[in-house]
Amino acid sequence: MNVDHVDPGLKSMIKTSGSKAAISMTSVVPSRKSQRLISQPAVRPLLLGAASLLIVFVIWQFLSTFVFNPYLIPPPIQVIRTAIPMVLSGEIPADAAISMVRVLVGFVAGSLSGIIIGVLLGRVRLLHELLDPVLELLRYLSPTAMIPIAVIWFGIGEMSKYFLIFWGTFFIVVINTTAGVWRAPIARQRAAECLGASKLQIFVLVAIPSAVPYIVTGMRVAMASSFMSIIPAEILAADSGIGYLLQKSSMLLQTDRIFVALLAICLLGFLADRLFRLFADKVLTRYMTYVSLT
Amino acid sequence: MMGPPGTLMQRIYPRQHLMRVDDLGQELRLLRVSNVRKVFHSTRGTYTALDGASLTIEDGEFVCLLGPSGCGKSTLLNILAGFEPATSGAVFADDAPVTAAARDRVMLFQDAGTALLPWLSVEENMRFALRVRRIPKPEWPEVIDKYLHMVNLDRHRAKFPYELSGGMRQRLQIARALAVEPKVLLMDEPFAALDALTRRHMHAVLLDIWQRTGKTVVFVTHDIAEAISLADRIAVMSVGPCSAITKLIDIDLPRPRDLTNRKVAELFNEIEALLAPDLQRLDAMEAQ
Numbered sequence: 001m002n003v004d005h006v007d008p009g010l011k012s013m014i015k016t017s018g019s020k021a022a023i024s025m026t027s028v029v030p031s032r033k034s035q036r037l038i039s040q041p042a043v044r045p046l047l048l049g050a051a052s053l054l055i056v057f058v059i060w061q062f063l064s065t066f067v068f069n070p071y072l073i074p075p076p077i078q079v080i081r082t083a084i085p086m087v088l089s090g091e092i093p094a095d096a097a098i099s100m101v102r103v104l105v106g107f108v109a110g111s112l113s114g115i116i117i118g119v120l121l122g123r124v125r126l127l128h129e130l131l132d133p134v135l136e137l138l139r140y141l142s143p144t145a146m147i148p149i150a151v152i153w154f155g156i157g158e159m160s161k162y163f164l165i166f167w168g169t170f171f172i173v174v175i176n177t178t179a180g181v182w183r184a185p186i187a188r189q190r191a192a193e194c195l196g197a198s199k200l201q202i203f204v205l206v207a208i209p210s211a212v213p214y215i216v217t218g219m220r221v222a223m224a225s226s227f228m229s230i231i232p233a234e235i236l237a238a239d240s241g242i243g244y245l246l247q248k249s250s251m252l253l254q255t256d257r258i259f260v261a262l263l264a265i266c267l268l269g270f271l272a273d274r275l276f277r278l279f280a281d282k283v284l285t286r287y288m289t290y291v292s293l294t
Numbered sequence: 295m296m297g298p299p300g301t302l303m304q305r306i307y308p309r310q311h312l313m314r315v316d317d318l319g320q321e322l323r324l325l326r327v328s329n330v331r332k333v334f335h336s337t338r339g340t341y342t343a344l345d346g347a348s349l350t351i352e353d354g355e356f357v358c359l360l361g362p363s364g365c366g367k368s369t370l371l372n373i374l375a376g377f378e379p380a381t382s383g384a385v386f387a388d389d390a391p392v393t394a395a396a397r398d399r400v401m402l403f404q405d406a407g408t409a410l411l412p413w414l415s416v417e418e419n420m421r422f423a424l425r426v427r428r429i430p431k432p433e434w435p436e437v438i439d440k441y442l443h444m445v446n447l448d449r450h451r452a453k454f455p456y457e458l459s460g461g462m463r464q465r466l467q468i469a470r471a472l473a474v475e476p477k478v479l480l481m482d483e484p485f486a487a488l489d490a491l492t493r494r495h496m497h498a499v500l501l502d503i504w505q506r507t508g509k510t511v512v513f514v515t516h517d518i519a520e521a522i523s524l525a526d527r528i529a530v531m532s533v534g535p536c537s538a539i540t541k542l543i544d545i546d547l548p549r550p551r552d553l554t555n556r557k558v559a560e561l562f563n564e565i566e567a568l569l570a571p572d573l574q575r576l577d578a579m580e581a582q
Contacts, residue, residue: 185408187403187405187408187409188408188409188410188411190375190377190395190401190403191401191403191409191410191467192411192422192426193377193395194375194376194377194395194396194397194399194400194401194476195397195400195422195423195426195427195470195471195474196397196423196426196427196428196474197426198426201426205411205422205426206411209411209413212413286413286414286454287413
């Protein structure tokens with residue numbers, strides 16, 4: 001059972017809940033408002049992040065104006081100039097929306113089925129022994145490797161994209177969910193057992209909630225992978241979406257438009273992850289906060 | 295919250311427990327460990343943790359299983375709880391063989407943070423116990439109030455376990471166990487991870503609850519002082535492999551038992567001397 005990519009996510013989860021606690025603590029301390037704003041741990045990284053981006057843009061601008069061929073690496077100001085009409089005309093929003101819907105449908109379907117299968121695999125030993133070898137082999141087939149066959153199966157319509165994102169999400173979520181249920185503390189299950197809980201109650205009320213941090217981590221990793229696999233899928237087999245925009249611009253050697261599309265992917269991925277974390281924080285707080293403890 | 299340890303202790307005196315008697319006038323034993331042997335199999339070979347362990351525990355008694363770490367105390371407790379079967383020999387509760395975890399024996403774990411459901415508040419943890427025990431819902435508020443009050447947590451019912459101190463978490467675990475009205479509390483080094491002051495306070499809390507509720511307590515510890523201050527009877531276990539209960543010590547000293555008291559100190563030295571050869575053997579085994 002490979003659970004390697006559980007840990008970094010858990011660590012970041014610990015960090016987030018840690019900084020949250022720190023915020024609530026600092027806001028209790030009475031102090032001048034402006035001073036508090038800067039000393040707040042959430043504001044500092046925000047300012048530094050903005051500064052870091054600004055510095056990168058300046059360096060990029062300098063290099064592509066004076067060192068590199070601005071045709072191969074268009075300077076940021078030109079990229080922004082290209083981006084504005086693309087955004088205003090609705091070209092970027094339309095393509096982005098199409099890609100996002102594909103990611104969303106595939107991701108939700110993959111996560112749901114991954115959680116259901118993973119939970120069962122974590123509990124039913126026989127099922128795990130039967131299915132694990134199959135999963136262990138299939139998970140090395142990246143969504144990109146599946147594009148040719150997906151096109152034959154589903155054509156270049158939406159279904160093939162849903163399938164590819166599903167493929168990329170499912171295995172990651174299955175493996176993390178299985179590990180989470182598998183690792184639900186024995187003491188917690190035994191404590192419930194001697195209080196009178198049935199096997200089903202231990203499974204539903206103890207083991208599955210114990211696995212939530214693992215499941216959320218798996219979904220975050222899977223979301224990143226979804227964003228990585230939607231683009232090749234759209235480049236090779238689509239007539240819409242951000243990936244298609246990239247492909248089209250490349251054919252016409254429009255490097256500035258390529259850069260706009262690349263920036264759009266960065267922003268969308270970042271936003272999607274933030275939204276997902278916000279959702280996890282709001283809806284699943286009680287299952288997540290204690291991670292920082294144990 | 296935490297009162298001075300003395301206040302609770304003062305109310306506790308040696309306990310005259312009522313003996314249950316059957317039709318023939320024979321005294322009923324609540325728990326009986328009969329010649330238990332436990333062998334663990336692993337890839338590195340077999341390990342006989344327990345061999346020939348026998349013990350009888352009466353209703354309402356406070357028994358401590360005392361021994362150095364690795365002597366099979368927790369294994370014996372797990373067998374008593376019904377979590378693990380004995381390889382040979384048997385364990386009886388109310389003269390019925392123990393085959394699985396049952397509602398009248400509740401285990402309390404050392405790590406309360408793990409044993410509790412961390413995503414539920416104090417009150418919700420209590421409700422969880424009542425729910426899985428199928429206690430009718432109208433009775434819940436009364437039971438919850440009663441036991442949260444008993445462990446002095448009723449003002450913290452909306453808090454989550456991670457917001458509680460170690461001692462408070464352990465008290466919640468006790469309240470949750472009591473809520474399902476078991477006959478026996480099986481406690482696996484429940485206070486070992488607490489600081490010394492909190493531990494002393496928890497001893498007082500536990501003795502107070504034991505007196506008020508009349509539960510039978512089987513308490514595993516490696517701390518001689520802890521065993522002396524709590525138990526009616528100490529079952530001393532030998533170092534494994536093949537450990538067994540080597541000596542039973544009745545303590546009829548009044549509680550609270552102060553280690554500066556001459557009799558208590560003598561008892562302490564006696565037990566320490568008893569364990570010394572075993573500890574030397576343990577050292578020798580580790581040196582090999």
